[in-house]
Amino acid sequence: MMSSNMVKSLSLGIAFLFVVGCGPNPDGDVAAGEEAARKSPPVSKIEDLPADMPPQARAQAEAAIKQQEAQRKFAEEQAAKSGGPKPN
Numbered sequence: 885m886m887s888s889n890m891v892k893s894l895s896l897g898i899a900f901l902f903v904v905g906c907g908p909n910p911d912g913d914v915a916a917g918e919e920a921a922r923k924s925p926p927v928s929k930i931e932d933l934p935a936d937m938p939p940q941a942r943a944q945a946e947a948a949i950k951q952q953e954a955q956r957k958f959a960e961e962q963a964a965k966s967g968g969p970k971p972n
Contacts, residue, residue: 894952895926898945928952 899921927933930946937945 894948894955895928898928898948898952899924899926 927945928949930949933942933945933949
């Protein structure tokens with residue numbers, strides 16, 4: 885089953901990729917980027933990604949979102965088989 889910590893970590897990672905990958909200057913302040921990633925809301929749908937993301941950052945974010953969705957579906961299937969509560 886997927887723990888809530890895993891979901892939070894994955895969401896934070898996606899937000900971090902979003903903030904760092906979309907910055908106008910690749911030599912920007914890393915600490916500022918990390919802080920912005922912590923403050924930004926997590927992106928959980930590919931449609932919510934900005935259209936002007938660099939291709940590599942967008943591909944990484946899409947892969948992370950798809951992985952998160954697959955893990956969520958797997959956890960739901962396992963909960964349904966065991967008769968347990970539906971995971972977050």
